[in-house]
Every structure is written in C-alpha cells, then in structure tokens.
Amino acid sequence: xxxxxxxxxxxxxxxxxxxxxxxxxxxxxxxxxxxxxxxxxxxxxxxxxxxxxxxxxxxxxxxxxxxxxxxxxxxxxxxxxxxxxxxxxxxxxxxxxxxxxxxxxxxxxxxxxxxxxxxxxxxxxxxxxxxxxxxxxxxxxxxxxxxxxxxxxxxxxxxxxxxxxxxxxxxxxxxxxxxxxxxxxxxxxxxxxxxxxxxxxxxxxxxxxxxxxxxxxxxxxxxxxxxxxxxxxxxxxxxxxxxxxxxxxxxxxxxxxxxxxxxxxxxxxxxxxxxxxxxxxxxxxxxxxxxxxxx
Numbered sequence: 126x127x128x129x130x131x132x133x134x135x136x137x138x139x140x141x142x143x144x145x146x147x148x149x150x151x152x153x154x155x156x157x158x159x160x161x162x163x164x165x166x167x168x169x170x171x172x173x174x175x176x177x178x179x180x181x182x183x184x185x186x187x188x189x190x191x192x193x194x195x196x197x198x199x200x201x202x203x204x205x206x207x208x209x210x211x212x213x214x215x216x217x218x219x220x221x222x223x224x225x226x227x228x229x230x231x232x233x234x235x236x237x238x239x240x241x242x243x244x245x246x247x248x249x250x251x252x253x254x255x256x257x258x259x260x261x262x263x264x265x266x267x268x269x270x271x272x273x274x275x276x277x278x279x280x281x282x283x284x285x286x287x288x289x290x291x292x293x294x295x296x297x298x299x300x301x302x303x304x305x306x307x308x309x310x311x312x313x314x315x316x317x318x319x320x321x322x323x324x325x326x327x328x329x330x331x332x333x334x335x336x337x338x339x340x341x342x343x344x345x346x347x348x349x350x351x352x353x354x355x356x357x358x359x360x361x362x363x364x365x366x367x368x369x370x371x372x373x374x375x376x377x378x379x380x381x382x383x384x385x386x387x388x389x390x391x392x393x394x395x396x397x398x399x400x401x402x403x404x405x406x407x408x409x410x411x412x413x414x415x416x417x418x419x420x
Contacts, residue, residue, distance in 0.1 A: 127387065128132060133163040135390045138195035142167035142176045145224075146201035151252075153382040154199060155180035159390035166191040192217045196251045197247075197393050200224050200356030203293040204301070208233035215240040217297070220393045222246040224254060225305040227406040229297070233408035241403040247396060248403040249389045250308055254358065254373065254386070255401055256381035257304035259279070260310075263360070263371040271362040274344035275315050279303040281356035284349035286329070289420035299347035300416060307345040310336070310360055310371070312412075315341050323416040333416065 127408040137154050139146060139162060146167075156160040162182045167173040177355035185191050188210060191198065196213065201205045211221055227234035227250075239249045254260050283289035284298070294302050300323065312318045316337040325331040330334035333345040360371040392399055 130158045130387070130390070132394070134159055135197050135393045136163045136171075136186075136195045136199045137163040137180075137199050137221075138191040139176070139190065139199045139201065140166055140207075141201035142169070142172035143201060143291065147176055147290075149382070150201045151176050151180060151182075152385055154304045155182070156382070156386065159341075160197075164191050164194050173300065180246050188213070190212055195219065197222065197389075202231075203291070205229045205233070205293070208237050212240040213235045215244045215246040215248075217242065218246070220389075221403065222389055223248060223250050223406060225250060225252055225402065225406060226301050226410055227239040228410065229293075229301070231410055234407050238403045238407040239289055243362075245396075246403075247392050247398050248250055248370070249385075249399055250293060250391055250401045250403065250406045251385065252401060253378055253381060253385075254306060254307060254376075255309065255404075256384040257373075257378065258378060258380060258382075259373075259376065260371070263369070264313050265270050266369055267362055270362060270369060271339075271364050272315045272337075272341050272362045273361050274341060275311060277307050277311060277343065277358075277359060277360040278346040279356075279358045280305050280346065280348050280351055280353060281351065282352045283356075285352065292394060294349065295328065296406075298322055298331070299349045300327040300331055300413060303347045303349060304331075304333070304345070305406075306332075306358070307347065307360070309405075309410055311337075311345060312408075314362060314371075315343050316358060318338070319411055320420055321412050321415050331416075372383050 164178040165173040177184045198214045209316035318335045323334045330348040335343045358373040362369040
C-alpha cells in the first residue's frame with residue numbers, strides 16, 4: 126500500500142501543448158497530490174493557454190519564464206526540441222521528466238545525459254508501459270528464467286492519420302517512436318542487448334533482430350502504419366521452461382500514471398534519479414543508433 130504523500134507537491138512546468146501533453150502529461154501532473162502543474166509553455170501561447178486552463182496552471186510566454194516558476198520540467202515535444210531545451214533546464218538546476226527518444230540522434234541524446242550528469246540533475250524517462258503493475262510483474266518473472274529466444278511486436282495505426290500522426294513521427298517512423306519501448310523490455314527481460322540490426326522501412330514496417338549476452342536472440346516487429354482495432358504490444362519469451370507472455374491487450378494505461386507521478390516526485394524530493402533515467406535513455410538511443418547507422 127502506498128503511503129500518503131506528505132509535504133508540498135513538486136512544482137512542475139510542462140513544455141508542449143500537443144495531444145500527448147493534453148491527454149497524458151497535463152492530466153497526470155495536475156492530479157497530484159505529489160505534483161502540481163504550475164505552468165505550460167509552447168511555441169504558440171494560445172495552445173499553451175488551452176492546455177493550462179482546465180488545471181488552473183499559468184501559460185507562459187517563454188521557456189525562461191517557465192524555468193523561473195517551477196522546480197521540475199516535463200517535456201511533451203518532438204525529440205529535437207526536447208534535446209535542446211532539456212540541456213538548458215538541467216543547467217538551470219531543474220529536474221527533468223523526459224520523453225523517448227531523448228533526441229533525434231545519438232549526439233543530441235548524449236548531450237542531454239551529459240548535462241544531467243554534469244549538473245547533478247534528477248531525471249526520469251517516460252516509458253509509459255514500465256510504470257504499469259503488469260509490466261513490473263512480467264519483468265520480475267522474466268528475471269527468474271533462462272531465455273533462449275524471444276519474439277515481440279508493437280503495432281498500431283496512429284501514423285495513418287489523426288492527432289498522433291505528427292511530422293516527426295511520419296518522418297522517422299516506428300523505430301524512434303516505438304523502438305525504445307520494445308528494446309527496453311527485451312534488454313531487461315532477455316538480457317543485455319549486445320547488437321541489434323534492422324530490416325524494412327521504419328515508416329511502414331521494420332523488423333529488429335537483437336543478440337543478447339548469453340547467446341539469446343530476439344525479434345521485434347514495429348509499425349505505426351497498420352490498421353488494427355487497437356494497438357498491440359506483445360512479448361513472448363521462450364526457453365527450456367514454459368513460455369512467458371506479456372500482452373497489453375487488456376491494459377488500462379491509466380493504472381501506470383499514479384506510479385509514474387509518485388516515483389518522479391519522490392526522486393525530485395530525494396535528489397536521486399531512478400534507474401529509468403537519462404542514462405537509460407542514452408542506452409536505448411545507442412541501440413537505435415546501431416540500426417540507423419546500418420541503413
């Protein structure tokens with residue numbers, strides 16, 4: 126049972142006013158009691174005001190103004206924008222709630238991770254599935270197994286149209302957007318990934334083959350451009366024991382948001398980043414870079 130939160134909430138400023146900022150970040154951060162959404166900044170002031178209004182937060186006219194009123198910054202913007210602004214926020218001593226991938230390339234991701242280290246900044250990565258209780262149970266069980274091989278997929282049709290079909294996703298496709306989720310799970314459930322290569326078109330369908338420490342091999346199928354009734358994320362682990370399957374078909378992602386909020390607020394209060402931090406984000410970006418570099 127989670128102990129009641131004591132003390133003041135963490136004052137968080139939100140960067141971004143797109144669909145993910147509206148439907149997840151703002152709602153999650155404003156729900157408290159661990160965090161308080163105090164300000165929103167976006168390229169368009171009117172958009173920031175729309176996101177801020179339901180929660181009584183203040184829309185601000187500049188990123189510097191956002192930094193002035195908060196102790197932590199949450200990012201819900203394209204990775205190229207996040208990478209630039211996260212460095213500035215770290216240098217200003219603000220804790221960071223970061224989206225994946227950290228940046229569009231390895232250099233920008235490393236700049237974020239290095240800024241976090243150099244400034245002693247608390248950071249946490251939003252890999253939404255990692256905060257769901259069922260994911261944690263799966264990873265706990267997987268650690269008890271000796272896995273020979275694994276198959277996985279993350280598939281949906283959001284890139285076919287609608288709010289989630291944003292320019293950076295349409296340009297870079299499923300590898301950068303969905304890849305961090307599966308690579309993270311496979312790296313933990315099967316064993317550290319030592320190499321990864323890809324086949325296909327990230328904007329349509331891309332297949333990843335991972336080799337792990339100990340000799341296990343895993344596959345990951347990624348697409349944001351296939352028509353399905355609902356998104357599908359599935360990991361199957363095989364070995365000498367009975368198969369272990371992780372499937373999000375019946376998940377309610379909302380079950381993970383209170384966990385994310387509490388762990389981020391605790392990290393900021395304690396001044397200590399969790400394992401799922403900017404360095405973990407850099408590790409995932411290094412794996413993505415292996416695929417990009419081989420194209």
